[in-house]
Amino acid sequence: MKKILLVAAAILAIVTTAACSKSTNEGRSTGQNVLPPVTKSVVFGKDTIPAPSITVGAPSSEFGGAFTTSSSIPDDRMIVRTGNMSIVVDNISAALANIAQMAEGYKGYVVSSNSWKDGERVYGSISIRIPTASYDIASKTISQMAVEVTSQSTSSQDVTEEYIDLTARLSNLKATEAQLLLIMAKADKVTDILAVQAQLTNIQAQIEQIKGRMLYLEKTSATSLINVSLSQAKLEAKFTASSVNAKTGNEIRFFPDVAGGFTPYSYEWDFGDGKTSTESNPAHVYAKPGSYTISLKVTDDRGNTVTETRKDYIKITQGGWSIGGVASGAWSALLWLGRGLVTIVIALAVFSPVIIVIGGVIWWLRRRRARAS
Numbered sequence: 001m002k003k004i005l006l007v008a009a010a011i012l013a014i015v016t017t018a019a020c021s022k023s024t025n026e027g028r029s030t031g032q033n034v035l036p037p038v039t040k041s042v043v044f045g046k047d048t049i050p051a052p053s054i055t056v057g058a059p060s061s062e063f064g065g066a067f068t069t070s071s072s073i074p075d076d077r078m079i080v081r082t083g084n085m086s087i088v089v090d091n092i093s094a095a096l097a098n099i100a101q102m103a104e105g106y107k108g109y110v111v112s113s114n115s116w117k118d119g120e121r122v123y124g125s126i127s128i129r130i131p132t133a134s135y136d137i138a139s140k141t142i143s144q145m146a147v148e149v150t151s152q153s154t155s156s157q158d159v160t161e162e163y164i165d166l167t168a169r170l171s172n173l174k175a176t177e178a179q180l181l182l183i184m185a186k187a188d189k190v191t192d193i194l195a196v197q198a199q200l201t202n203i204q205a206q207i208e209q210i211k212g213r214m215l216y217l218e219k220t221s222a223t224s225l226i227n228v229s230l231s232q233a234k235l236e237a238k239f240t241a242s243s244v245n246a247k248t249g250n251e252i253r254f255f256p257d258v259a260g261g262f263t264p265y266s267y268e269w270d271f272g273d274g275k276t277s278t279e280s281n282p283a284h285v286y287a288k289p290g291s292y293t294i295s296l297k298v299t300d301d302r303g304n305t306v307t308e309t310r311k312d313y314i315k316i317t318q319g320g321w322s323i324g325g326v327a328s329g330a331w332s333a334l335l336w337l338g339r340g341l342v343t344i345v346i347a348l349a350v351f352s353p354v355i356i357v358i359g360g361v362i363w364w365l366r367r368r369r370a371r372a373s
Helices: 002-022 092-105 132-145 160-186 190-222 323-372
Strands: 042-044 047-049 079-089 109-118 121-131 148-158 223-232 236-241 245-247 251-259 266-270 283-285 290-299 305-317
Touching: 079 092, 079 132, 079 190, 092 109, 092 121, 092 132, 092 223, 121 132, 132 148, 132 223, 160 190, 190 223, 236 290, 236 305, 251 290
Parallel strands: 079 223, 245 305
Antiparallel strands: 042 047, 079 148, 109 121, 121 223, 236 251, 251 283, 266 290, 290 305
């Protein structure tokens, strides 16, 4: 049986050497996404034709007979197309739904989809696969959904040669598998059977790996991948307050909630009592009881504006002694006193010459009377 083992080893060495010399894609990664089932036909460009056929010839001798293979070269190329787009839309959720619906309409499907908020801007992304023949019209449709297309690119990878190479390697491995099965059938020792079985297991693992790669190439060339990144253009603004029911003298802080548009934003607050603010998170104190309508106007970096108004949003009642009321009253008193002092100083500055003249005349008259007496 040593002859059997030597023949098996020789066959394995020959096939391994042939596979290594024919392979031009050893560096390619085989880790790929799981894709849904497709038909056994392959789409090359716009036409649908069968995958390359494989014919394995019978061995010419008992163990070392030569084997023959034949592979039909496809009439067109196997092209894997990938598109990347960045667009600005009015509404992220609506755009994601429309793109998903469009993919289904073209007999495609959604690979992934998500949306999120970063700071005050809303973003989204979606990846779809559609039949290669529908790639151009699908890209155009997505562009028509956008307010603005900020970037767009397409990449193509020709995998025809890799597919043909894999077909040849698969043919050789299947022929080797047949030879090893024949050798195993003639082996009569357990050690010989185990040795051949180990080589057979290795060959079968390579066969499955190549089949998986070929299936992936068939599916990815039959469909095109489009990755779309979205950002929201429509400016939306809302606001809240730390308290909507308060007393005079109490501080109320306001908080904006802005989405979309283009940062940075500018703010214009109207507190309904004649007071305004341009801060993003202003604080305000009401001096009189009543109901106040609050308005917020937001302008983005491109001049887009939106205004949010809440009628009778803040309700103020008369307050008693409070830290806020005391502080507000003290501040008002200081302002009144300051204004009074400034008025006195100004009056003195204006009328000081007259006062000096009158004072001088009075002094002179008194001195004259004193001398006369």
